[in-house]
Amino acid sequence: ERGDRSEEQVSGAEVVARALKTQGVEYMFGIVGIPVTEIAVAAQALGIKYIGMRNEQAACYAASAVGYLTGRPGACLVVSGPGLIHALGGMANANMNCWPLIVIGGSSERSQETMGAFQEFPQVEACRLYSKFSARPSSIEAIPSVIEKAVRSSIYGRPGACYVDIPADYVTLQVNSNAIKYVECCMPPPVSMAETAAVRMAASLIRNAQQPLLIFGKGAAYAHAEESIRKLVEQCKLPFLPTPMGKGVVPDNHPNCVSAARSRALQFADVIVLFGARLNWILHFGLPPRYRPDVKFIQVDICAEELGNNVRPAVTLLGDLNAVTGQLLEEFEKTTWQYPPESAWWKSLREKMKSNAAKAQELASSMSLPMNYYTVFHHVQEQLPRDCFVVSEGANTMDIGRTVLQNYFPRHRLDAGTFGTMGVGLGFAIAAAIVAKDRNPGQRVICVEGDSAFGFSGMEVETICRHSLPIILLVVNNNGIYQGVDPGTWKEMLNFGDAAATTPPMCLLPNAHYEQVMTAFGGKGYFVQTPAELQDSLRQSLAETTKPSLINIMIEPQATRKDQDFHWLTRSNL
Ligand code: ADP
Ligand code: MG
Numbered sequence: 001e002r003g004d005r006s007e008e009q010v011s012g013a014e015v016v017a018r019a020l021k022t023q024g025v026e027y028m029f030g031i032v033g034i035p036v037t038e039i040a041v042a043a044q045a046l047g048i049k050y051i052g053m054r055n056e057q058a059a060c061y062a063a064s065a066v067g068y069l070t071g072r073p074g075a076c077l078v079v080s081g082p083g084l085i086h087a088l089g090g091m092a093n094a095n096m097n098c099w100p101l102i103v104i105g106g107s108s109e110r111s112q113e114t115m116g117a118f119q120e121f122p123q124v125e126a127c128r129l130y131s132k133f134s135a136r137p138s139s140i141e142a143i144p145s146v147i148e149k150a151v152r153s154s155i156y157g158r159p160g161a162c163y164v165d166i167p168a169d170y171v172t173l174q175v176n177s178n179a180i181k182y183v184e185c186c187m188p189p190p191v192s193m194a195e196t197a198a199v200r201m202a203a204s205l206i207r208n209a210q211q212p213l214l215i216f217g218k219g220a221a222y223a224h225a226e227e228s229i230r231k232l233v234e235q236c237k238l239p240f241l242p243t244p245m246g247k248g249v250v251p252d253n254h255p256n257c258v259s260a261a262r263s264r265a266l267q268f269a270d271v272i273v274l275f276g277a278r279l280n281w282i283l284h285f286g287l288p289p290r291y292r293p294d295v296k297f298i299q300v301d302i303c304a305e306e307l308g309n310n311v312r313p314a315v316t317l318l319g320d321l322n323a324v325t326g327q328l329l330e331e332f333e334k335t336t337w338q339y340p341p342e343s344a345w346w347k348s349l350r351e352k353m354k355s356n357a358a359k360a361q362e363l364a365s366s367m368s369l370p371m372n373y374y375t376v377f378h379h380v381q382e383q384l385p386r387d388c389f390v391v392s393e394g395a396n397t398m399d400i401g402r403t404v405l406q407n408y409f410p411r412h413r414l415d416a417g418t419f420g421t422m423g424v425g426l427g428f429a430i431a432a433a434i435v436a437k438d439r440n441p442g443q444r445v446i447c448v449e450g451d452s453a454f455g456f457s458g459m460e461v462e463t464i465c466r467h468s469l470p471i472i473l474l475v476v477n478n479n480g481i482y483q484g485v486d487p488g489t490w491k492e493m494l495n496f497g498d499a500a501a502t503t504p505p506m507c508l509l510p511n512a513h514y515e516q517v518m519t520a521f522g523g524k525g526y527f528v529q530t531p532a533e534l535q536d537s538l539r540q541s542l543a544e545t546t547k548p549s550l551i552n553i554m555i556e557p558q559a560t561r562k563d564q565d566f567h568w569l570t571r572s573n574l
Helices: 013-021 037-045 058-070 082-097 123-128 140-155 168-172 196-207 218-222 226-236 258-269 281-286 321-333 344-364 373-383 397-402 427-441 452-455 459-466 487-495 517-521 529-545
Strands: 010-011 027-031 049-052 074-079 100-107 133-135 161-169 173-174 212-216 240-242 271-275 296-301 315-320 389-393 413-415 446-450 470-477 525-527 549-554
Touching: 010 013, 010 100, 013 037, 013 100, 013 140, 013 161, 013 168, 027 037, 027 427, 037 049, 037 074, 037 168, 049 427, 049 459, 058 074, 058 082, 058 100, 058 140, 058 218, 058 427, 058 517, 074 082, 074 373, 082 100, 082 161, 082 168, 082 517, 100 123, 100 168, 123 133, 123 161, 140 161, 140 470, 161 168, 196 271, 196 296, 196 315, 196 321, 212 226, 218 321, 218 452, 226 281, 240 258, 296 321, 296 389, 315 321, 344 397, 373 397, 373 470, 373 529, 389 397, 389 427, 397 413, 397 446, 413 427, 427 446, 427 452, 446 452, 452 470, 459 517, 470 529, 517 525, 517 549, 529 549
Parallel strands: 027 049, 027 074, 074 100, 100 161, 133 161, 212 240, 212 271, 271 296, 296 315, 389 413, 389 446, 446 470, 470 549, 525 549
Antiparallel strands: 010 173
């Protein structure tokens, strides 16, 4: 006990909650238990929305998606030891995606440290590898300034995950409330601009390009640069390509979008401008044979350390994406230059787009049963509301779905991302639905999962039902990972021994009724095998405005992507 008893007392839990509230944290996802229950209660009492989840990993994914969608970090609240360890996956994913996130972890009592306390673990150390900032306040009085620093670090520079450790003895300790000084909410990130000379050089390179290409990444989406980017596209008439989560910065159906000729655009462009997109595996490292050996890259990024990764860029534009795009626009507004719409480059791109679209159309209109991926996504796309959030994960499910499902608005697609994380879908969908509820009521969330991907966080269906979030979950079910087998084949396999001995590691239980996970908690479940059943169930699910649905879509277990010109690069075929 400390402080004057006649004064108002406040607990460490309340200090944590008020400090988060003061820093503009609106949402907290987590799982309560020793020693953090009081923090969740205090946060809720102050008006922070608290969403109790079923696994810390999913809670952490949800909190990070809130950060991406709103530009303010969501908080993830976890218990000591195993709770924190479960959250590490979410922290790593947020950091890899450059999304802001605050993790608040309870830890064992300081007086028992090194004695084998309940759930004792070196948490601050453990988080360091998965975050930009990891610290334990030195006292209750220091909590507000450490939380301010964590929130500020999460959104300044390249966004990322930050960890604050709260020992159990802080949580319940009462201190004189006058002793606590809350630090004012941190200022919005300062906006930096690129060097004028570099901007001029970039503009000149673009003007002189024969086969230019703009690439929009999720950095452009996060930076809310959609307006200036769209102006640039339209003023200069340049072809563009979004990365998976860069989709929607400019609508997918914009005439300058060359997604349907992605490989060709990458392979033959002579000048490429990267707007908040890294040259990692998603963009094939910027290297031949996926690119011309003499391609000139112009990199726009807020992170200086990113510039020059894997290639030697022709020009680097270090700064905030929206501000730098504005600088480029100004440069182009001085002239009336436009990239000629009748160029051989545009002709070549359009030709490829047309033939690729025809191939996909042919697969989509196939009448054979079980359905293939293209048929499924074709029917889903037909009914998707234009402004819905599309969440997606899986292997083929995500890759093929991305090419068919359109985004018309920025920050409306959430997927496995830079880290290729499976298990993010339900957490992301919950975050999107919670954000939609507050900011854009009526906006829907469609979560397109492979059957394997669904399994990683399937119990979050209970969270969805508890909060009456009208999420539509689609499980594109091929009975396995990459590919599965039909029930008959599986039965034959079992005849030769038990499942562990005979079933290929890719197989999951054939004909699993995942929709019953949803009906178990009061939502709507559908088991569909034909295009007509799929259309009906989608129509009914969209008509439900308070109840979630799960549509379990049976597809051909051996279905794959249409033939690709290239496979993913590995070291051996670089
Ligand atoms: P994608 O997966 O879409 O290619 P990445 O996550 O690889 O996108 O790249 C996003 C990039 O955007 C990161 O390098 C990050 O530093 C950068 N970035 C994030 N916010 C901003 C911003 N406000 N201004 C400029 N760049 C940003
Ligand atoms: Mg599967």
